[in-house]
Amino acid sequence: MSESSAEKRVVVEATPTALALRVADRFLTRVKARTRNGRVAHIALTGGSMGGAVLRAVADNPRAADIDWSLVHFWWGDERFVPRDDSDRNALQSRNALLDHIPVPEENIHEAAASDSGLNLDEAAAAYAAELARFGTDDHPWPSFAVCFLGVGPDGHIASLFPDREEVTVTDAAALPVRDSPKPPPERITLTRPVLNSSKRVWLVLTGADKASALGLALAGASYTSVPAAGAKGRKRTVYFVDEAAASEVSPDLIDQTY
Template sequence: MQVSSAEKRVVVEATPAAVASRVADRFLARVRARTRNGRIAHIALTGGSMGGAVLRTAAEDPRVSEIDWSLVHFWWGDERFVPRDDPDRNSLQSRRALLDHIPVPSENVHEVAGPDSGLTLDESAAAYAADLARYSTDEHPWPSFAVCFLGVGPDGHIASLFPDRDEVTVTDAAALPVRNSPKPPPERVTLTRPVLNSSKRVWLVLTGADKASALGLALAGASYTSVPAAGAKGRKRTVFFVDEAAAAEVSPDLIDQAY
């Protein structure tokens, strides 16, 4: 399949485990290529079952020892506003799956502050935005992620940008507090669409038949306000890594197994 770099690509694997393996392989290859000549790589992680599966698979790959992890900075697309060691934390899942098993400096792991930090939800979002601004580019007061991982909910949400809520339309902030989230826990901090979409590569990872409708709508060009996944777009690549169950409504001409 011949596609331009600007188009959305879909990579289909038979099972969730195969999806995790494919994404972990691409992740390690990309980070190694990015850091080989001393360049910094900023990575935005996601939570959820597939987010953890990808990182656990990567941790078991021998190539992890070939990467200079001092050049890699880890962030999260969103975080639940709960204490640092609460099982609901995306960052806790990421630490257990990969970060605790690689020699990444602690100052390179940029966790969102929880209530145990003494900050309020609004202060936590502001602190996260300030941390992002320390790595600003010429274009934006935040870093450009080499890879931004995103999960996709059955409702089409990404990060903590939920359908038909104010947060999904905000363009003048890097990070936002989220209250009364339709998915528990109710309080969260999320990156905004401009930050996510300034990433070089946006990789959306989703599996299961309950994601088929959201995937179909995202690929069909639905309104991003009602299907936030439809508005996710990397500057170089936008790739949906899915299993066969999630791909039930994907047109064959959108599938690009070569990526």
């Protein structure tokens, strides 16, 4: 395949387990390269079953011991506005899978406020945007993620940007409150498309036959307002890591056998 950074790559593994192992290995390679000379790496995580599976595979990989985790900052593309110890919290899932098992400083873990934090939903979204701005660049008031992980729903949503809703079109904010989400829980906080798409690498990880249609539409260039996954694009790389079930509608010439 072409090395063009604008081209979307599709990487296929037979099973979700094999896919998690492959993504974890690529992730460790990327973080090692980014931090080799003392540079900081900002990473955006995702929730869901595959998000957790990838992080568990990272924790179990012996190469994780080679990373200077003090140089790595963790964020989330979205968060459920539930109590801090609620199992629906993406941050709690990530801590259980990886963050509690590596020597990453607590100040490098940037969680959105929980519903029992004393902040309401709007205040929590504003606080998350303010935290992002602490690590802003010359180009924008948020960090540029070295890797941004995204799950993809059967409806094509990413983070908490759902089809045909106002949030997916917002460009003048970094983080937004989401109410009446079509997927429970109803209240959430999400990063916006400009933040996600300023990432160096966007890695979308999806498995299962129920994701095949969304993947096909995203690769075919569907409108991002109707299929938000179609609008996800990293500045250097955009990679869809999928299992064979999700890849059933992918043209063979789009599949990268080497990445």
